[in-house]
Amino acid sequence: MLWSGVIIGAISFLIIGIFHPVVIYCEYYFTDRVWPIFLTGGLIFCVLSLFVHQIILSAALAVIGFAMLWSIVELKEQTKRVRKGWFPENPNRAKK
Structure with a gap:
């Protein structure tokens, strides 16, 4: 039986x-301007997954990478949700 x-x-x-x-958390404290961190991390984890020979670890690294890449889209969507009032806005953030 394979549990992989x-x-x-x-x-x-x-x-x-x-x-x-x-x-x-990232949208609340840092706005959606942190997307380059998610892009960089996502690419790094995806590339790392290519060099790991253990299948479960390789898959986990790839999932982390793609979750980070998908988080870029979700950061933009979270900003829209905050504007609609569905989530609280950080009161310490200066308004534009």
Whole structure:
């Protein structure tokens, strides 16, 4: 019996779940201008996954990389949600 698929699925579920509050936190404290950090990190993790020979670790690195890349889109969407009033805006941030 191979458990690799189930383990990779659980790791993916955990990573995606972790990135939801990370996006909210980053938008609240740093705005969506932190997207280059997510781009750089996402590319680094995706490239690292290509050089790891252990399948579960390689898959986990790739999932982290793609979750970081997807977080760029979610940062922009989170900014829209804040403007609509669905999430609180940071009161310490200067208004434009």
